[in-house]
Amino acid sequence: MRIIFHGSNAASFSEGFAAKVGPDAEVTVLPDRLADEGDWAAYAVAEVIVGARFTADLPRPERLKLFHVPGAGYDGIALDALPAGAVVCNCFGHEQAIAEYVMAALLARKVPLTQADRDLREGRWTYWAGAPDRLHGEIAGSTIGLLGYGHIGKAIAQRAKAFEMNVVVANRSPVAASPLVDRSFALDDLAAFFAAADAYVVSLPLLPETTGIVGRDALAAMRPHAVIVNVGRGPTIDETALFEALRDRRIGGAIIDTWYKYPTADAPVGPPATLPFENLPNVLMTPHMSGWTTGTIRRRQDVIAENVRRIRDGRDCINVVRPSKQ
Numbered sequence: 001m002r003i004i005f006h007g008s009n010a011a012s013f014s015e016g017f018a019a020k021v022g023p024d025a026e027v028t029v030l031p032d033r034l035a036d037e038g039d040w041a042a043y044a045v046a047e048v049i050v051g052a053r054f055t056a057d058l059p060r061p062e063r064l065k066l067f068h069v070p071g072a073g074y075d076g077i078a079l080d081a082l083p084a085g086a087v088v089c090n091c092f093g094h095e096q097a098i099a100e101y102v103m104a105a106l107l108a109r110k111v112p113l114t115q116a117d118r119d120l121r122e123g124r125w126t127y128w129a130g131a132p133d134r135l136h137g138e139i140a141g142s143t144i145g146l147l148g149y150g151h152i153g154k155a156i157a158q159r160a161k162a163f164e165m166n167v168v169v170a171n172r173s174p175v176a177a178s179p180l181v182d183r184s185f186a187l188d189d190l191a192a193f194f195a196a197a198d199a200y201v202v203s204l205p206l207l208p209e210t211t212g213i214v215g216r217d218a219l220a221a222m223r224p225h226a227v228i229v230n231v232g233r234g235p236t237i238d239e240t241a242l243f244e245a246l247r248d249r250r251i252g253g254a255i256i257d258t259w260y261k262y263p264t265a266d267a268p269v270g271p272p273a274t275l276p277f278e279n280l281p282n283v284l285m286t287p288h289m290s291g292w293t294t295g296t297i298r299r300r301q302d303v304i305a306e307n308v309r310r311i312r313d314g315r316d317c318i319n320v321v322r323p324s325k326q
Helices: 017-021 037-044 095-110 113-121 151-162 187-193 216-221 239-247 294-313
Strands: 002-006 026-030 048-051 066-068 087-089 143-147 166-171 183-186 199-202 227-230 253-256 283-285 320-322
Touching (some): 002 037, 066 294, 095 151, 095 227, 143 151, 143 187, 166 187
Parallel strands (some): 002 026, 143 199, 253 283
Antiparallel strands (some): 087 320
């Protein structure tokens, strides 16, 4: 079985992959930009492609049986351009890592380990117990709001409850009664949702209906001390509205991992937004790293390998985005 890992993202899952699917696997790693006729020929005869992008300008792989996205989002895949006989799948496995990132970021705002360490090395006992002016905060008893309650939202809720937080949720579909959720809102009641918590986590995919869903009205409804975390897609939060709310100190802060501008091959270095978030002191900026861990690689690789084995054995795949049309 000819298996192609296309692009640097997909290549991260290629090491040791052949051993997971059996001796008949012929694994080839191709660059993001197919460099020569050999790359084009290898792509064209692939039976399995693992990649984050497919457009009509790529070779048409007529023998393709499985196109596997090495992540959850498949907005870079032109589904209608793929051969009808191919099944398209995605994978998750990043929710554990993202939930840890969220909890670490929220805890860091309350438990100032870095500053305490830095000060004590210089002889200053800044947070020494025993006086009210040396207190620091905690997240227990506070409320976290989850905009989106899929794999990521559920993983965050589990960890938030372990820290004795209250959990409120806003989701497109109804949220079933659960000990993890104290209150749920529909997406047409975001004003009430954004007034109900101390921290918010946006984990929505980027769709026409979610673009800019967190705008001026939502940010205006937030409590003045509240912080917003974006681990979904940057444009789900209106860039200008968020910048102005932070600049004018109308909200407590932001933790931003997913952005409005990303590096390209022609411009590998540059700011992650149109507006200068880097100049704002109440923002923690990270480079879309929350889900990129050794555990994520392992879990996603296992799902991709399982689907390759299923294709080989004539069984139904899991995590199907688009079934075979033949």
